[in-house]
Amino acid sequence: MGTPSEPKAVDGCFACRARHDHPFRCLTADETAVPERTHVSHIYQRGQTLFYEGNPALAVYCIKSGSVRLSRMTRGGGEIVIGTRSAGEIVGFRAAIAGQPYGLTAVTTAPSRICAIPRDVFVEMVTNSPTLALELLRLLSIRSRATEGQLISRAHEPVVARTVRLLLATHGQQDADAQRPVEQLAGLSREEMALLIGTTRETLSRTLHSLAERGLVEVSPSRLRVLNMEALRARLRT
Amino acid sequence: MGTPSEPKAVDGCFACRARHDHPFRCLTADETAVPERTHVSHIYQRGQTLFYEGNPALAVYCIKSGSVRLSRMTRGGGEIVIGTRSAGEIVGFRAAIAGQPYGLTAVTTAPSRICAIPRDVFVEMVTNSPTLALELLRLLSIRSRATEGQLISRAHEPVVARTVRLLLATHGQQDADAQRPVEQLAGLSREEMALLIGTTRETLSRTLHSLAERGLVEVSPSRLRVLNMEALRARLRT
DNA sequence: CGGTCCATTGAGCACCATCAAGACTTGTGG
DNA sequence: CCACAAGTCTTGATGGTGCTCAATGGACCG
Numbered sequence: 001m002g003t004p005s006e007p008k009a010v011d012g013c014f015a016c017r018a019r020h021d022h023p024f025r026c027l028t029a030d031e032t033a034v035p036e037r038t039h040v041s042h043i044y045q046r047g048q049t050l051f052y053e054g055n056p057a058l059a060v061y062c063i064k065s066g067s068v069r070l071s072r073m074t075r076g077g078g079e080i081v082i083g084t085r086s087a088g089e090i091v092g093f094r095a096a097i098a099g100q101p102y103g104l105t106a107v108t109t110a111p112s113r114i115c116a117i118p119r120d121v122f123v124e125m126v127t128n129s130p131t132l133a134l135e136l137l138r139l140l141s142i143r144s145r146a147t148e149g150q151l152i153s154r155a156h157e158p159v160v161a162r163t164v165r166l167l168l169a170t171h172g173q174q175d176a177d178a179q180r181p182v183e184q185l186a187g188l189s190r191e192e193m194a195l196l197i198g199t200t201r202e203t204l205s206r207t208l209h210s211l212a213e214r215g216l217v218e219v220s221p222s223r224l225r226v227l228n229m230e231a232l233r234a235r236l237r238t
Numbered sequence: 239m240g241t242p243s244e245p246k247a248v249d250g251c252f253a254c255r256a257r258h259d260h261p262f263r264c265l266t267a268d269e270t271a272v273p274e275r276t277h278v279s280h281i282y283q284r285g286q287t288l289f290y291e292g293n294p295a296l297a298v299y300c301i302k303s304g305s306v307r308l309s310r311m312t313r314g315g316g317e318i319v320i321g322t323r324s325a326g327e328i329v330g331f332r333a334a335i336a337g338q339p340y341g342l343t344a345v346t347t348a349p350s351r352i353c354a355i356p357r358d359v360f361v362e363m364v365t366n367s368p369t370l371a372l373e374l375l376r377l378l379s380i381r382s383r384a385t386e387g388q389l390i391s392r393a394h395e396p397v398v399a400r401t402v403r404l405l406l407a408t409h410g411q412q413d414a415d416a417q418r419p420v421e422q423l424a425g426l427s428r429e430e431m432a433l434l435i436g437t438t439r440e441t442l443s444r445t446l447h448s449l450a451e452r453g454l455v456e457v458s459p460s461r462l463r464v465l466n467m468e469a470l471r472a473r474l475r476t
Numbered sequence: 477c478g479g480t481c482c483a484t485t486g487a488g489c490a491c492c493a494t495c496a497a498g499a500c501t502t503g504t505g506g
Numbered sequence: 507c508c509a510c511a512a513g514t515c516t517t518g519a520t521g522g523t524g525c526t527c528a529a530t531g532g533a534c535c536g
Contacts, residue, residue: 072390075475080394082386098379103387126375130368137364137375141336144382148320149341151389152310155436156318159524190483198393203524205484221483221533237313396491428515441492443516459501459515 013039013115022088023135024062039117050091050106050114057095057102059116063087066112070104071195081195083147084109093136096122109192154198162197163207164232167217171226251277251353260326261373262300277355288329288344288352295333295340297354301325304350308342309433319433321385322347332378334360347430392436400435401445402470405455409464 013024041064044050050061053072061068067086071079082104085091095102096119108114117125126133153162188196194204208219216232218225226232251262279302282288288299291310299306305324309317320342323329333340334357346352355363364371391400426434432442446457454470456463464470 074394080390082390094379094383097376098383100380100383103383127372130371133368133371133375134365137371137378138335140375140378140382141332142338144378144386145332145336145338145341147386148382148389151386151393152318152320155389155393156312200525201483202485202526206524209484438493439515440494440517444492447516 023090023132023139039115039121041113041115044108044112044114046108046110048108050108050116051102053102053105055102057092057100058119060093060096060119060122061091061106062115062117063089063091064113064115066108066110066114068106068112068114069109070106072104079195080198083150084196090139093122094140097126097136159197159199159203159207160211161236162199163204163211164235166193166197167224167226168229168232168236261328261370261377277353277359279351279353282346282350282352284346284348286346288346288354289340291340291343293340295330295338296357298331298334298357298360299329299344300353300355301327301329302351302353304346304348304352306344306350306352307347308344310342317433318436321388322434328377331360331374335364335374397435397437397441397445398449399474400437401442401449402473404431404435405462405464406467406470 039062044066050068051057051059063085065087067084068091069081069084070091071081073079091106092102126136153165190201190204194201197204199207208217208224211217211232212219214231216226216228216235218227277300282304288306289295289297301323303325305322306329307319307322308329309319311317329344330340364374391403428439428442432439435442437445446455446462449455449470450457452469454464454466454473456465
């Protein structure tokens with residue numbers, strides 16, 4: 001199903017919105033008609049930029065597949081990573097609603113299919129659909145809490161603690177209480193891990209190896225294994 | 239005006255909401271009737287706690303006058319200040335909407351009149367009033383951006399930069415471009431200033447005096463004067 | 477086998493928290 | 507008005523954490 005006469009918009013929003021946690025799930029077919037007519041679906045290569053920090057917020061981006069890294073550039077050419085968003089998430093809506101320029105730069109970290117919804121259309125959708133507004137409010141409440149938590153950690157906890165949090169977070173779902181080793185961090189380079197916790201490759205490497213010396217993890221390039229989750233968790237309560 | 243038979247709720251929400259930027263300003267008299275019946279107005283002394291981080295979010299607090307400091311306690315007994323809220327602002331609504339415990343501790347920093355609205359009532363208000371939901375969405379968008387910006391600065395900028403930001407922020411409204419000295423930071427102790435930018439009294443003191451040596455500010459206990467705003471701003475672009 | 481990319485390891489140093497006095501301000505009671 | 511006390515601000519000395527620069531070690535690939 002799908003309209004062969006319209007190859008650009010591969011799937012309609014109504015079909016797309018069926019996706020698990022997507023905030024648009026609350027919309028009716030009628031309500032998705034507007035974005036369906038006006039949005040632009042596009043496939044991005046890895047490393048392409050959706051928008052730069054400081055750009056006027058012209059559109060809201062809806063990730064259908066792939067992932068996007070949100071970061072801020074420093075005058076020195078450095079990159080501060082704030083977080084990543086993946087399939088089923090929306091990027092840039094805070095700026096759109098606040099009526100301010102984007103506060104962050106958004107770059108794809110993998111080939112991604114992403115729909116751009118013009119700001120006006122998005123704002124109109126939110127204004128006309130109380131359910132959507134509520135949904136976004138809930139979403140933003142949860143997400144901003146999480147982001148702030150990470151940033152507080154970054155500002156006030158030493159690198160070891162942040163490293164441990166990363167290790168615990170990236171596999172919490174599996175083997176929550178099991179003592180046995182757990183495979184880790186599929187396909188993240190040291191550089192990327194380091195950026196996620198706001199440090200450098202070198203420091204992260206040292207930190208991981210110091211944890212390894214104490215038998216808490218097993219580390220080799222390209223593999224990372226948690227040996228003792230309980231001890232890791234304990235390290236946070238120190 | 240006012241019902242002499244009901245001394246507790248000194249002013250009704252409808253009268254109170256008239257306040258400048260308050261998110262409830264969009265509500266009609268009918269819509270404020272519910273909170274007016276159920277909320278509890280109370281006068282807090284300086285230093286009293288509205289709620290602790292981790293407490294279940296039972297209420298949303300509406301500041302009528304005074305100010306509240308939001309912070310997080312560290313295991314070592316330290317205090318990490320996230321920000322302050324004052325008259326006309328709402329505290330705790332993110333937790334209420336997210337359905338999670340409070341993420342921060344809220345303590346009054348001055349005698350304050352504050353109304354507590356039960357969570358259920360607040361959620362109902364938001365659900366029933368699309369305008370309110372939108373207003374809160376806009377508010378949260380703006381506020382979370384600002385908070386994240388400050389935390390990013392705290393995590394990645396040196397103390398000098400944060401100090402300069404504080405100096406520039408606390409009087410930006412007056413004499414935006416004037417070269418002449420500007421009085422500063424009414425009634426904030428060094429300790430409080432230091433907490434606001436995530437450092438210690440000692441480091442802040444040193445930083446201020448090093449700025450003074452370069453003629454950018456004039457510093458004396460209990461007074462603080464910006465001598466050269468442009469030079470301060472330039473320091474941020476370094 | 478020589479490249480390129482990534483991870484690791486080392487050495488040096490800047491920044492900043494901490495601990496410890498000293499200086500100044502403010503308030504209180506004689 | 508002075509003396510003392512308590513609190514705040516300032517200054518110094520020290521050490522730890524983590525960033526930078528630089529070199530080495532592997533891994534993968536042509």
